[in-house]
Amino acid sequence: MNDTPTPPPSAPVADWAIATWDLPTDTRATLINLSENATYRLDDGRGQPRGALRLHRPGYQDPAAIRSELAWVRAIQTEGDVHPPRPLAGRDGALIQSWPGTAGHGARQAVLFAWEPGEEPREDSPELKHHFVELGAVAARLHRQVAGWTPPADFTRQTWDLDTTLGDRPLWGDWRQGIGMDGETERLFGRTIERLARRLDSLGRAAEHFSLCHADLRLANLLVAGPRLTVLDFDDCGFTWHLYDAATTVSFFEHHPEVPELLAAWVRGYRQVRPLSDDEVGEIPSFVLLRRLLLVAWIGSHQEAPLARQLGAAYTAGSAELCRAYLARH
Incomplete structure (x- = not known):
């Protein structure tokens, strides 16, 4: 790319x-x-x-x-x-x-x-946990809508799976071309991806947890206006695991210490609308890391984008720390 x-x-x-x-x-x-x-x-x-x-x-x-x-x-x-x-x-x-x-x-x-009123939620907002409860409910409503919807006959969207994120057909570039990538980090990422592949394969692709999803519910694609949360930019929507929508909510700040509490709030909101098993919840860290490594690839292939320039090699280095922690726990 x-x-x-x-x-x-x-x-x-x-x-x-x-x-x-x-x-x-x-x-x-x-x-x-x-x-x-x-x-x-x-x-x-x-x-x-x-x-x-x-x-x-x-x-x-x-x-x-x-x-x-x-x-x-x-x-x-x-x-x-x-x-x-x-x-x-x-x-x-x-x-x-x-x-x-x-x-x-x-x-x-x-x-x-049409222009929508509101402000992007801030990572340091005291209301962020509340927004994540609503965001979980929004994701569940989207997944519920898809389950009961018949798309047009010519409907076509990409699939976000291991092959198209971190595999041989990457939509956002090769993670090996991440900024600041060296041999040791490449080997670490490779081991992590092998572990992710085994865990995601065990989930399978049954329709109850793999379908059309927004696939980019990060803070930049949200607007808050009073009690209303508006979801923007369906440009990346595609077929993927429902839990990938959870992972995208913490894009670019996956390493922050409040992330586990935010994701727990997302789960509470989701379960207000649709069931989500404890086994599925236990795999959210796998999807967060998959998304993080995908963003390493995105940064490497979009170096003219202001956000990519801002994050640069530090994001790759921080991703290595998350890989080490994940491999130690999983």
């Missing part, structure tokens, strides 16, 4: 958005996130938000996969238990539009979502 492309400049993005959607002629675009995709906040001349515009990373999700994501989002909204941002149709009635590109910036797929 190539490094994250430089995002298109805001002015031509705004001009194109005005022509493509029903937006005021004084709409301005501001880049607010660069990860897999480039996301812009669109504001009118009074500074009022009119939407969040997602320009898709070239080569990551094709139009069929994006259509499938939006089909699930719209089905979730119909259920009413979870409230993801609503995708907005363009002037031509289509939800997916094609950004034509500018000099130095190639064409991309694009989706505009």
Whole structure:
């Protein structure tokens, strides 16, 4: 996977958005996130938000996969238990539009979502444990919705399993290319992945614990507004173990001492909606480590992304410490 492309400049993005959607002629675009995709906040001349515009990373999700994501989002909204941002149709009635590109910036797929109020939860928030209870319940509602939903015939999304995360077909790059990787760390990671593979194989892929999931419920994809928790960005949704959704909630701070309490709160919330056995709960540390090593790969393959530059080699070194602790316990 190539490094994250430089995002298109805001002015031509705004001009194109005005022509493509029903937006005021004084709409301005501001880049607010660069990860897999480039996301812009669109504001009118009074500074009022009119939407969040997602320009898709070239080569990551094709139009069929994006259509499938939006089909699930719209089905979730119909259920009413979870409230993801609503995708907005363009002037031509289509939800997916094609950004034509500018000099130095190639064409991309694009989706505009309604703007949602709220703030991203902070890692140091005294309310974080409460948010994790609600987040566990939200994940369970999503899993329950999938169990009773029949996707469209052409529905297609990626699978997040050991092969596509840390194996031979990695979606986010090879973990061996993590920043600061050396021979000793590579061997340690390899032993850990072998242990993870044995434990995850024992879980199997029965539908009651492996299905379509959000697959990226980290804090950056959440908004809190009063009692309401909004889940953003279904761009990584795919087929995986339900417990992977638990692991993603502590992405990038898996090593913090409060993580076990937060995950216990997630379990309490989940069990308010759906059953979760003690044996399954006992495997959450395996999924947290799988996700952590996947993020080592993501950082190595997305070195132009601000978050990847910020974390760098220190994240790989911290992951080695987590591997040693995991192998000692499991």
